[in-house]
Amino acid sequence: MTTSPEYAPVDTREERVPATVAQLEEEGDIAADFIEGLLDIADIDGDLDLDVRAGRAYVSVAAPSGGSVALIAAPDTVQALQELTRIAVQSRTGRFSRLILDVGGSRDARQHELEALVDRAIARLDDGASQASLPAMSSYERKVVHDIVADRGFVSESYGEGADRHTVIRRG
Numbered sequence: 380m381t382t383s384p385e386y387a388p389v390d391t392r393e394e395r396v397p398a399t400v401a402q403l404e405e406e407g408d409i410a411a412d413f414i415e416g417l418l419d420i421a422d423i424d425g426d427l428d429l430d431v432r433a434g435r436a437y438v439s440v441a442a443p444s445g446g447s448v449a450l451i452a453a454p455d456t457v458q459a460l461q462e463l464t465r466i467a468v469q470s471r472t473g474r475f476s477r478l479i480l481d482v483g484g485s486r487d488a489r490q491h492e493l494e495a496l497v498d499r500a501i502a503r504l505d506d507g508a509s510q511a512s513l514p515a516m517s518s519y520e521r522k523v524v525h526d527i528v529a530d531r532g533f534v535s536e537s538y539g540e541g542a543d544r545h546t547v548i549r550r551g
Contacts (some may be wrong), residue, residue: 397434398474404429406436406468406476413467414440414480417460423447425482432479438464439481452483458517479519490523497527500548504533515545 398406407429418425418440425440425448442448451460461480468476479486500511513524521537524546528535535548 403431403436436478448483513546
């Protein structure tokens with residue numbers, strides 16, 4: 380297998396130093412180029428929007444009028460595309476990337492699902508449970524959950540390893 384120097388493997392085990400805004404903007408530009416290439420290959424129309432939010436490059440793919448991004452907006456597909464895009468960015472910059480990819484508003488939809496999940500867990504606490512465990516989820520989703528829990532006035536911690544890592548909610 381030959382590897383293009385443009386997308387050569389990167390060792391991501393090095394120390395992770397917070398990126399500057401300029402570096403995050405560069406990540407967004409590289410990611411947008413990569414995503415545009417994938418969309419062209421798949422013959423999918425999409426409008427890209429780049430942003431920097433909470434120390435991460437954030438790339439959104441929206442459907443233009445009559446667009447077809449719904450074909451790639453399923454959560455597992457978005458997660459896979461995000462990982463591929465991160466690898467492409469890391470290969471070009473030599474830095475670990477925490478880039479977030481949103482396709483067709485899937486991240487906002489997932490945020491609402493996570494809010495409802497947290498609210499159901501808090502209802503279990505209100506019914507007398509000492510803690511409420513949530514299902515295993517990605518590190519990004521756990522971060523979103525931790526933020527939601529804190530906003531609701533509760534505390535949360537992550538437990539487990541790898542694909543089994545999950546969040547437990549308790550009263551503060």
